[in-house]
Amino acid sequence: MMGRVIDFAKGHGTGNDFIVVADVDGRRPLTTAEIVALCDRRFGVGGDGVLRVIRTAAHPEGGGQDAEWFMDYYNADGSIAEMCGNGVRVFARYLLDEGLVTDDVFPVATRAGLRTVTVSGEDLTVDMDRPVFGGESKVTLGDRTLVGTHVSMGNPHLVCPVDDLDAIDLSREPVYDETLFPNAVNVEVYTGGPDAITMRVFERGVGETLSCGTGACAAAAVALGGNGTCVVTIPGGQVTVTVTTETLLLTGPAVIIAHGTTTIV
Numbered sequence: 686m687m688g689r690v691i692d693f694a695k696g697h698g699t700g701n702d703f704i705v706v707a708d709v710d711g712r713r714p715l716t717t718a719e720i721v722a723l724c725d726r727r728f729g730v731g732g733d734g735v736l737r738v739i740r741t742a743a744h745p746e747g748g749g750q751d752a753e754w755f756m757d758y759y760n761a762d763g764s765i766a767e768m769c770g771n772g773v774r775v776f777a778r779y780l781l782d783e784g785l786v787t788d789d790v791f792p793v794a795t796r797a798g799l800r801t802v803t804v805s806g807e808d809l810t811v812d813m814d815r816p817v818f819g820g821e822s823k824v825t826l827g828d829r830t831l832v833g834t835h836v837s838m839g840n841p842h843l844v845c846p847v848d849d850l851d852a853i854d855l856s857r858e859p860v861y862d863e864t865l866f867p868n869a870v871n872v873e874v875y876t877g878g879p880d881a882i883t884m885r886v887f888e889r890g891v892g893e894t895l896s897c898g899t900g901a902c903a904a905a906a907v908a909l910g911g912n913g914t915c916v917v918t919i920p921g922g923q924v925t926v927t928v929t930t931e932t933l934l935l936t937g938p939a940v941i942i943a944h945g946t947t948t949i950v
């Protein structure tokens with residue numbers, strides 16, 4: 686049987702891993718089934734999501750954003766998300782490695798709007814824009830019901846402080862208020878604060894991951910309760926979040942670890 690041949694790169698930011706597929710002129714959209722097959726950890730390349738690299742002008746959601754490149758992000762189940770904090774750093778690393786951008790400061794278009802990336806040594810810093818706080822809401826994780834704070838980083842998060850981080854069951858889909866989150870929600874649990882927290886996450890469309898950049902931003906913003914800097918330790922490493930009156934900056938590593946070709950049947 687003939688399959689579709691796809692050239693890809695694989696990268697990660699603190700263990701949140703992505704398959705990068707370049708389709709610069711937008712000629713080969715990926716179907717949901719293809720994304721699921723690519724992200725399958727047994728039968729595919731494996732990843733928490735897919736980053737499609739496409740010119741902003743070629744993407745229907747580019748909306749005139751003033752950036753050459755659009756991060757077309759998909760979760761492992763094929764669903765679309767507005768933003769991905771680790772993904773945007775991996776996307777930027779790919780652009781830099783491939784010589785598609787040559788500046789140390791450059792914009793990336795996303796479904797949540799423009800994000801400015803700055804090369805800062807080995808790390809990348811992304812201007813993620815201000816967190817938007819909603820109210821409190823409940824979520825059930827395993828046999829525990831927790832109260833969290835609704836934070837939007839372009840995508841939705843529910844941030845729950847806990848005392849016993851390792852005891853929280855993130856193996857099952859969280860049960861949340863579907864009226865408040867009609868498109869589902871990413872759930873973060875954290876301990877510590879305000880300037881250093883340890884966090885775990887259940888990502889919408891993925892499951893428990895080793896890291897979530899937007900989740901780290903949301904949790905840090907809750908832990909800080911105002912302006913300041915918070916170091917967020919996640920199972921896959923560490924990122925730093927700085928909240929100012931104007932914006933929120935996310936700094937962390939991003940690497941491309943492989944290039945290859947795969948055939949999806």
Ligand SMILES: N[C@@H](CCC[C@H](N)C(=O)O)C(=O)O
Nearest residue numbers: 766769770771840897898899
């Ligand atoms: N891993 C990401 C978030 C990816 C999107 C998320 N699962 C959603 O559906 O909103 C990050 O690093 O921010």
